[in-house]
Amino acid sequence: xxxxxxxxxxxxxxxxxxxxxxxxxxxxxxxxxxxxxxxxxxxxxxxxxxxxxxxxxxxxxxxxxxxxxxxxxxxxxxxxxxxxxxxxxxxxxxxxxxxxxxxxxxxxxxxxxxxxxxxxxxxxxxxxxxxxxxxxxxxxxxxxxxxxxxxxxxxxxxxxxxxxxxxxxxxxxxxxxxxxxxxxxxxxxxxxxxxxxxxxxxxxxxxxxxxxxxxxxxxxxxxxxxxxxxxxxxxxxxxxxxxxxxxxxxxxxxxxxxxxxxxxxxxxxxxxxxxxxxxxxxxxxxxxxxxxxx
Ligand code: G1P
Numbered sequence: 120x121x122x123x124x125x126x127x128x129x130x131x132x133x134x135x136x137x138x139x140x141x142x143x144x145x146x147x148x149x150x151x152x153x154x155x156x157x158x159x160x161x162x163x164x165x166x167x168x169x170x171x172x173x174x175x176x177x178x179x180x181x182x183x184x185x186x187x188x189x190x191x192x193x194x195x196x197x198x199x200x201x202x203x204x205x206x207x208x209x210x211x212x213x214x215x216x217x218x219x220x221x222x223x224x225x226x227x228x229x230x231x232x233x234x235x236x237x238x239x240x241x242x243x244x245x246x247x248x249x250x251x252x253x254x255x256x257x258x259x260x261x262x263x264x265x266x267x268x269x270x271x272x273x274x275x276x277x278x279x280x281x282x283x284x285x286x287x288x289x290x291x292x293x294x295x296x297x298x299x300x301x302x303x304x305x306x307x308x309x310x311x312x313x314x315x316x317x318x319x320x321x322x323x324x325x326x327x328x329x330x331x332x333x334x335x336x337x338x339x340x341x342x343x344x345x346x347x348x349x350x351x352x353x354x355x356x357x358x359x360x361x362x363x364x365x366x367x368x369x370x371x372x373x374x375x376x377x378x379x380x381x382x383x384x385x386x387x388x389x390x391x392x393x394x395x396x397x398x399x400x401x402x403x404x405x406x407x408x409x410x411x412x413x
Contacts, residue, residue, distance in 0.1 A: 122264045122326060123170060124238070125163040125245035128231035129156065130176035130222040135375055144179045146249040148379065150386050151393075155373050156182055157211060158252045164214055166260035168245065172218045172238045174231045183219055188212045227345025232327075233335040241329045243267060246348070248323030252382065255368030263326045266300065266364055273331065273361045275303065275352070276324035278370055285315040287372075289349035292316035293363050301363040303356060308342045308349040319363065321349065322370055331355055 133140030146156035196205040293301035334354040372378035
């Protein structure tokens, strides 16, 4: 069966960024001039996904506006002759085919995915987390879809992290099958370094068979009192094989203040229009002993 749908859970509070996220979704934070969520949506579209399903909350309206048509703005840009800006705006509002579903209570990532079940139905689907941006030669989701076509089971994307960072991620225990493909034996959500079975961390891209919904329904609250997707995958393992793909990619975790700043700097250093000035600024900043402000 074709993989046509992607679920993007975007209902979280973004507490790590309060007070900025009190009225502004963290998914709308810009990486220079493009919101994080647009990177995620474009990745889905480039992989041939037809329906993007946002699992959203009451404070997330700007996301809906972002992917909507803004006729007044388009007219204004046309009038001013700002054709490139107009093209950018038009593209993102026309190509998406969004569905918005409210997660009324914030009961965890597993619960957010379950909320999307009526829109997904009984077909395989992608889950893509709204704060991880991935840069790689090949579109990661397309690669996952290809592996799914071959193996017909759920796939999790993972990457190697340093031992000190395992505490930030779901970690898998897995057996090597072939280049970059593993069979998952077990998973643990945000373990302490001494508990972690490996350094392979779940990166926020999943492809699930619809059976995951049954498993989420019976998953009890786990880490942090939340219904964890990682725990539901563990239950899925009792019935179906789950595979992991190890990514050879650059991962940008925009969900923490440090990760967000690192993302901005790296993307800035790759932009032709600002890179040399930004580079000089950073070099001078690091080299300089700045006098304290009086
Ligand atoms: C979630 C998942 C975790 C995964 C991570 C990737 O955690 O629960 O397994 O490794 O995303 O970013 P969160 O970062 O939402 O706390």
